[in-house]
Amino acid sequence: MSKNKIALVTGGSRGLGRNIAISLAKKNIDTIITYHSNTSAANDVIAEIKKIGGAAHALQLDTQKISSFDQFFKQLSSYLKSKTKHEKLDFLINNAGTGIYQPFEETTETQFDEMVNVHFKGVYFLTQKALNYLNDGSRIINISSGLTRFTFPNSSAYAPIKGAVEVFTKYLAKELAYRKITANVVAPGAVATDFGGGENKTNEQKRKVVTNVTALGRVGEPEDIGGVVAFLCTDDARWINGQRIEASGGILL
Numbered sequence: 001m002s003k004n005k006i007a008l009v010t011g012g013s014r015g016l017g018r019n020i021a022i023s024l025a026k027k028n029i030d031t032i033i034t035y036h037s038n039t040s041a042a043n044d045v046i047a048e049i050k051k052i053g054g055a056a057h058a059l060q061l062d063t064q065k066i067s068s069f070d071q072f073f074k075q076l077s078s079y080l081k082s083k084t085k086h087e088k089l090d091f092l093i094n095n096a097g098t099g100i101y102q103p104f105e106e107t108t109e110t111q112f113d114e115m116v117n118v119h120f121k122g123v124y125f126l127t128q129k130a131l132n133y134l135n136d137g138s139r140i141i142n143i144s145s146g147l148t149r150f151t152f153p154n155s156s157a158y159a160p161i162k163g164a165v166e167v168f169t170k171y172l173a174k175e176l177a178y179r180k181i182t183a184n185v186v187a188p189g190a191v192a193t194d195f196g197g198g199e200n201k202t203n204e205q206k207r208k209v210v211t212n213v214t215a216l217g218r219v220g221e222p223e224d225i226g227g228v229v230a231f232l233c234t235d236d237a238r239w240i241n242g243q244r245i246e247a248s249g250g251i252l253l
Helices: 015-026 041-050 066-083 107-132 159-176 197-201 203-212 223-232
Strands: 006-009 030-035 056-060 089-094 132-141 182-188 244-247
Touching: 006 015, 015 030, 015 041, 015 089, 015 223, 030 089, 041 056, 056 066, 056 197, 066 107, 089 107, 107 132, 107 159, 132 159, 132 223, 159 182, 182 223, 197 203, 223 244
Parallel strands: 006 030, 006 089, 030 056, 089 132, 132 182, 182 244
Antiparallel strands: none
């Protein structure tokens, strides 16, 4: 049983979440990842972490289903008490999410509600429920998007809701300061994952546009983001609070 600190990473089975979990393991931070439905992908992440000497566990969670959060944290608490030396978490990384690329004029109420429920309402209330399971002095990291600073067409539902998460994070930093809990945002630019149908990985026209407007001259990869999140979980980042850190390679400067 490890004495390492421990993190909860939502949406940790693929894409950014996967790399975040692996990057944390490289910093000797144990992880509990959540997955929506892809058990195989979650198990692959666990195996990868164990291969590099880390400890990890996966739990199923649908971050839209707020009514399931109490049961989820009971499972999490049971795991912590029975399988680890931990009673509580040291880090909460709200990463889980889905994306749509849809023109404003065609975006439906159902699509809009999904974005709100996954990216804001779910994050808000999962964080609220997590407070009883976080140590004093712990850290909350919310994943946002470069699209809150710059615009690309077809993200009129997704991007403003990420903007709400960024404002929410400042309130967390202020209101949880009495427990010495910090809260920060990591905002990736365009990253080549399966998110939103894999647009940034397979749409060559968009990749070319992104490459041309990014100072470092390429589309981002998951490995460009995970290390930034892991850094915020180290002692070197203890004085960073209420901040938005964009990891975009210098897009649209």
